[in-house]
Amino acid sequence: MDKGITRTEISTLGEFGLIEHLTKNIEFHNASTILGVGDDAAIIDHFGKQTVVTTDLLVEGIHFDLMYTPLKHLGYKSIIVNLSDVYAMNATPTQVTLSIAFSNRFSLEALDEFYEGVYAACNRYGVDLIGGDTSSSQKGLMISVTALGEVTPGEFVTRNGAKKGDLICVSGDLGGAFLGLTLLEREKKIYLESPQIQPDLEGQDYIIGRLLKPEARKDIIEFLGEQGIKPTAMMDISDGLSSELLHICKQSEVGCVVYEDKLPIAEDSRQFAFKLELDPTACALSGGEDYELVFTIAQEDYDKIVLSEKVSVIGYVAEAAEGARIITKGGNTHEITAQGWKAF
Ligand code: ADP
Ligand code: MG
Helix, strand or coil, rough: CCCCCCCHHHHHHHHHHHHHHCCCCCCCCCEEEEEEECEEECEEEEEEEECEEEEEEEECCCEECCCCCCCCHHHHHHHHHHHHHHHCCCCCCEEEEEEEEEEEEEEEHHHCCHHHHHHHHHHCCCCEEEEEEEEECCCEEEEEEEEEECCCCCCCCCCCCCCCCCCCECCCCHHHHHHHHHHHHHHHHHHCCCCCCCCCCCHHHHHHHHHHHHCCCHHHHHHHCCCCCCCEEEEEEEECHHHHHHHHHHHHCCEEEEHHHHHHCHHHHHHHHHCCCCCCCHHHHHHHCEEEEEECCCCCHHHHHHCCCCCEEEEEEEEHHHEEEEEEECCCCEEEEEECCCCC
């Protein structure tokens, strides 16, 4: 991990020295951040806005594999996955806290690399790191991030407002992160069996980037705001489109119909899926971690969204009794399940 460069043991700094080291250059982006790192608690003033809170825990070996995840990317992604949840509420993220536990396998240089990614995400999205906690662990790395955001009272969007006849929209494209993961897992397996073989990642930057360096769709929330569109329901796509659609259907007490030929899949993802003899549609439906947004809008908002290249209309909201269904390119109808859809 230290690639032969300097290795500074964390023990040379001590806990407080480490916290000071990791947080000394913080500059705030938000007027709502009244007090940040350095006291018993941070202070936030949301000036009459409503506050959104969300938290995520990332555990080494469960959520990430350091064999193919650079620490800087991991730091970046730890922040992004939380910001994505805030945007999915139609809110603007403003502050994050970050807690980490790490074994003595991690040097100061390794933590610095991780925090480089954290601060890159904070700067890009204009959020302030205002606190956290630091601990050692017996084994592995654990990361817990909490994000706070603000929203004009009543403007937040939940999962339960989808109405029959609404249009179902998704941002960006789907399945890429899953294919990136499949590729890296395959190369890892080959490497473990034959370490002399160099990993073959040639030409697969897109899908690898989708997994290791996801972005949160701040631009979509801004676009919706500019167009005066308030989605009736919204979620971010972390587990996979089918799983998220089923959540919206259940909580909104509706059904849905989506069209296979409308699912946005990048050409790079499609090509790689074919190479592995995977069905690109199944990857788009069930592959997780794309951190795109899925949302429903009233039909009268269609004209405002149709010209956006960032958003695809993939289907419509139906009655609960109709269930959740996908219509294939061949015109067949299948039930959507959390794993994709039931076997053809
Ligand atoms: P306490 O004993 O109250 O938990 P700490 O000594 O753990 O306080 O933390 C001191 C300050 O540093 C607090 O503001 C805390 O939020 C912040 N902090 C601790 N660990 C981290 C970290 N890993 N990243 C950012 N801020 C941190
Ligand atoms: Mg503490």
